[in-house]
Amino acid sequence: AQRVTQPEKLLSVFKGAPVELKCNYSYSGSPELFWYVQYSRQRLQLLLRHISRESIKGFTADLNKGETSFHLKKPFAQEEDSAMYYCALRTGAGNMLTFGGGTRLMVKP
Amino acid sequence: GAGVSQSPSNKVTEKGKDVELRCDPISGHTALYWYRQSLGQGLEFLIYFQGNSAPDKSGLPSDRFSAERTGGSVSTLTIQRTQQEDSAVYLCASSLAGIGGSDTQYFGPGTRLTVL
Numbered sequence: 001a002q003r004v005t006q007p008e009k010l011l012s013v014f015k016g017a018p019v020e021l022k023c024n025y026s027y028s029g030s031p032e033l034f035w036y037v038q039y040s041r042q043r044l045q046l047l048l049r050h051i052s053r054e055s056i057k058g059f060t061a062d063l064n065k066g067e068t069s070f071h072l073k074k075p076f077a078q079e080e081d082s083a084m085y086y087c088a089l090r091t092g093a094g095n096m097l098t099f100g101g102g103t104r105l106m107v108k109p
Numbered sequence: 110g111a112g113v114s115q116s117p118s119n120k121v122t123e124k125g126k127d128v129e130l131r132c133d134p135i136s137g138h139t140a141l142y143w144y145r146q147s148l149g150q151g152l153e154f155l156i157y158f159q160g161n162s163a164p165d166k167s168g169l170p171s172d173r174f175s176a177e178r179t180g181g182s183v184s185t186l187t188i189q190r191t192q193q194e195d196s197a198v199y200l201c202a203s204s205l206a207g208i209g210g211s212d213t214q215y216f217g218p219g220t221r222l223t224v225l
Contacts, residue, residue, distance in 0.1 A: 043112075044200065044216040086152060095204075096142060096165065097214065099152035 002027040004089050006100035013077050014108050021072040021103045023061075023087030032090040033063055033070040034097065039083045047072075047085070057081070077107045111135070113217035115201050121223045122191055130186040130220045134203030141184050142204075142214060143176060147197035155199075158184065191224045198222070 003026045013019050025031060035047040048056045050063040050070060061072045070087060084104050088097040114133045122128050134141050143155040154168040158178045169175070173191075178184040188195055198221050202214040 043218045046213050049213075095140060095159065095212070096154040096157050096168065097144075098154065099144075101151040 002031075002089055002091050002098050004087050004098050004100035006085075006087055006103050008103045009101065010104045010106070012106040012108060015079055016076050019074050019077045019081070019105065019107075021085050021087075021105065023070045023072065023100055025068050025070065025087075025089050027068075027089060027091055029091060031063075033061070034088040034090070035059070035061055035070075035072050036086045036088055036099075037083050038086070044086070077105075079107045079109055081105060082107045113201055113203050113215055115199075115217040115220050117220060118218065119221045119223075121225065123225050124193060125190055127187065127189045128191055128222065130188075130199050130222070132184045132186070132201030132203075132217060134182065134184070134201070135215055136182075138203035138205055138215075139181065140204040140206065140212070140214075141178055142202040143184070143186050144200040144202065145197045146200055146219065150197075152200070155186070188222075191222075193224050196222055196224045 005024045007022055033050040036044050037047045038044045048054055059072055059074045061070050063070050084102050086102045087100040090097050113135055116131045139160045141158045144152055145155055146152050156169055156176045157165040173189045176186045198219040200219045201217045204212045204214045206212050
């Protein structure tokens with residue numbers, strides 16, 4: 001069975017500091033990984049996906065199959081990055097997403 | 110354009126009552142998903158509809174939960190004989206095709222269910 005683990009429930013950094021939100025997954029096949037974000041009083045929305053290899057709002061994430069990780073990184077955090085971040089996995093067995101427990105990022109001024 | 114909408118936004122019910130939660134997907138989206146967001150369990154998949162295919166019900170936690178999708182559009186999630194552990198935010202999402210790595214799921218605002 002597939003599983004997504006986000007070891008940190010809360011991550012607090014100062015504005016301008018680098019940030020890394022950790023995500024590890026377990027799945028024996030070829031995974032598709034995503035990061036979703038939920039800002040305060042807004043709906044859950046896609047931030048980025050590994051197949052696009054894109055940078056969104058300064059965030060990047062690289063899939064490391066050897067370490068089964070998909071950590072989300074940003075070199076200089078901004079206050080508006082404060083939100084709940086979820087790592088998600090989609091397997092070939094179906095189209096549903098398996099989510100991690102989420103990490104709340106707080107960026108302090 | 111209009112996104113995924115859900116109603117009601119909040120629902121308070123008594124233990125043992127039945128509830129119905131509604132989801133209106135984005136027009137033209139063939140795939141529809143229900144997830145549950147609760148304090149103890151995080152975000153869990155419940156059920157997935159793709160076009161006219163039989164739904165994937167593998168995430169439904171018990172036979173008290175059921176869902177249908179009428180006319181390939183609106184979906185209703187029904188919880189019978191509600192229990193306190195059913196209290197959660199129920200999220201609906203839809204996507205254009207439901208297949209392929211580029212398919213994006215768009216989420217609704219959720220229905221917050223409280224079972225007293």
